[in-house]
Amino acid sequence: MLINLSIKNYALIDNLNVNFTEGFTTITGETGAGKSILLGGLSLVLGKRADMSSLKDKEAKCVIEAVFDLKNYNLKSFFNKNDLEYETHTIVRREIHPSGKSRAFVNDSPLTLDILTQLGKRLVDIHSQHQTLQLTEHDFQLKLIDAFADNAGILDAYTIKLGKYKATLQEFEELIEFQKNANKEHDYNAFLLNELDSIYLEEGLQEKLEDQYEQLNNIETVLENLSKGNQILKDDQIGIISLFQELKSILVKLSGIGNKFTPLRERFDSVFIELKDLAEEMQIMQESIEPDPGKLEEINSKLQAIYDLQRKHDVSDITQLIDIRKTLANKVSATQNLEEAIEDKRSLIEGLKKELDKEADLLSVRRKNAIPEIKQKLEASLSSLGLPNATFKIDTIPAEEYKSNGTDKLIFLFSANKGSDYNTLKKVASGGELSRIMLVIKSILARYEHLPTLMFDEIDSGVSGEISNRMGDIMHKMSRNMQVFSITHLPQIASKGDHHFKVFKTDKEDSTQTQMKELLEDERVFELAEMLGGKSLSDSALAHARELLN
Template identity: 40%
Template sequence: MIQRLQIRNYAIIEELRLDFADGLSIITGETGAGKSIVLGALNLILGGRADTKTLFNPEEKCVIEGRFSLAAYDLQSFFAENDLDYDEELIIRREITPSGKSRAFVNDTPANLKVLQDLGSTLIDLHQQFDTLYINNPTFQLELLDALAGQREAVVSYRKAYAQWQELRRQLAQLHEEQARARREQEFLEFQVNEFNEAALLPDEQDALESERHRLSNAEEIKQLTSGAFHFLSEDDNAVTDQLASIALRLYPLAHGDAKLKVLYERFESLRLELEELASELEAFGEDTEVSPERLQEVEDRLSLIYRLQAKHAVKTTEDLLRIQEELSSRLGQFADLDEAIAKRTAAKDKLLQQLLKDGAALRAGRQRVAPQFAKSVQEQLADLSMENAQLQVDFQALEKPGPYGLDEVQVLFSANKGGRLQSIKTAASGGEMSRLALVTKSLVASAMKLPTLIFDEIDAGVSGDVAQKMGRILTDLSRHHQVVVITHSPQVASRADRHYFVYKQDKEGVERTITRVRELNAEERVRSIAVMLSQNPPSESALTNARELIEG
């Protein structure tokens, strides 16, 4: 509900503040006093277009601020989706600068006009002449029937299942696209994986092969060199190891009498033994080295295969190749996973479809059950509001597949004239007829569904006193469940107010300028204001008496 509206520097409003409450708030005033200007300012914070021509003072910015309570609305998800901070007390502010720049804020966070429009349509339902809004909205018409049928929870359950069904359909479409791409890729991937499988690569294989190739390529030289080194160290007449052994034999007894020499001896002996071992290993290495052109060719061929795969996949090691092989194999495995995922989601989608068809049929039955009585009730109440020939019918059209609200589209068809062709409300109803139709339909569901703050602008235009009195009763009943604001020229409607605001023009002191002001009337001021509406200004005693009777009645 709206709690407060503050306007500064807009049209002929210098500064104005309206505090609203629950129930029925009535706004009256002379023609041209600025009632429609107040609505124009309200429309700006609901996302309406801005114009610098509306600035009261063209050198200052215009600021319009609305304060709302969100306790009755489930808007947390809306705020989350739009990256806005949620609080049960909401402030929407709109600013228009002299340069023409317009800015909007939701709880001090900048917001675009689309967010304001979506949020505003949830908070305020503004009925003006030729303004259809909710009453002509097929979705609202469905919600209205569901409220009358007492199946709003069933609709919530259906919509949840529908959202899941739509998500599964989206996932399946994506999976089928992936599958089509996969089929084009599969043959090429299989070729690459087969190439890797045939190569049968091993970790660190490249280093070992390159080392073996080097040894095979130099086998004869290695054998000659290692054999010569072995003979030089161990086999010749003056072999190095024999000479070192002789020195060690002579040094040994001397080392036991000198600690420092003993250390040197131990080092010498260690080197002698190491040299003997080295000689043996050189001999063994030479003997093990094979001169094999056949094996060298095998190694060269194997390395060529590895180098070719590395060049093809732009890597430098066998480890990288093995990683690529694993990735390719994994991608091939995903093709099978893709088929399984499609089958699983298809089964879940088909199951949800059957549930939607069942639940949608139940929703259709509930709507069709209440539709005739709804149409009859609307016609009866419209007859009380001087629309005796009004006809209304709910037309159901079956959908080819489940929709977001069920298996049907509905359209409320209307004719205001006897024998007139039933048409859509937007086509068939004038502005005044639209407002009365909106009032009646919403009064029928007032206790059954949540509605935004309802604002009616001159809904009683052109109706008689008796009809206006009946309209006032309907507004009173409606305001027991929802916040209602009515701009009216009818004393019968005005007499129903829980709060009565009077809009008037006043000359500003010191400058030749007229400004709009508003004040809430006290009990005696209400009597006088309604009496003026009944007769003249100043009002007669009989008008004052009549005004009191209207208020007390």
């Protein structure tokens, strides 16, 4: 429920702050007084796109703030989903800056315009001439039937299954398309993979082969140097080991003379052991290494194959070749397993289609069962609104595709007079007839669907007299279960309001301002009298106004 609206620096409004309560509220005012401005300001705070031309003072920001009582709106899940702070009394604020920047807040938490628009639809349903045109659309007409048939739960189940079906169908189509391209590439990828598989690729292989190649390619130099090394170590006359033997004798004699020489001998022993190990290792190497031209050629061939693959795939090391091999293996495997994956997806689609058909068939049955009573209620309500001969032809026929609300095409035809041909509302219903039909539909929806605050913007267009009186009765009856506003030019409707506001303009210095006030009992009499007979306020107009209020 809307409990407060504050508008600053918008169009002809400097500063407006109005409180509202539950029930039926009527809003009147002369043409051009600013009723549309008030509605425009409310639309902005509900998510309508901002227009810089709406700023009264182009150097100051426009701020529109609305306070809502949400205790009956079941909006906690919406707030949680969009990471908004929920409060029973929620404040929605819209700011439009002179720079053109627009910002929106809910309980001081910023939010996008898209989320604000979604929230706005759940807070206030503004009926305008544009929305009357919605009445001619099949989806809106079907919404009436679904509300009456209590199809909300089934529609939710259908929507979930439709989402799964569409997602799976898209995956299936992508697999088919992938298969077309994959088949073209499969042979080439398999060829590349075989090339890489011809060499056992592993981390460090290239370095290992390059090291082996260097040794075998320089085998004569290796053997020559090992031989020289062994000669230096083991020569009987000048070899290092022979000299170390002499040094050992000297250190043994010294250690026998005094303990302070013992550490020298111990250090020598350690070095001498290492030296003999070195000599032994070099001797083994010299004896074990021999030229192997065949092995050298084999290693050279492997290295050349690796270098060729690196050049072919434009990489610099074996790790990148390993990554490329994995990618190719996945592609080849995916192509080989694609047919099985496609069949699995096709089977899944068939299963989802059966579930979807079951929900859609249930919707169709319930809609057909609800149509006779809806038709009766529409015609009875319109009869009381001055259309005694208005009749409808309503039916559903199967559609060829899954739609967002089922598989039904709706036939919704109207005739306002006896003997007239039935046709779509768009073709045969006048503006006044559309307004009355829309009001009746809203009143039916209000009984079966939890609607937000309803604001009718001149829904009385094209009607007058007793018919407008009855339309006012319908809106007042609706307000027993929800908050209803009506912006109206008709005194018969204005008099039905539990609360009556007047929008008017005042001149202040060099500017015109739009203001709004709630009328007291006597003020309502004068306002209704003016609406009935003009500014002259005749006794008969005043008497008629009092009669309307009573």
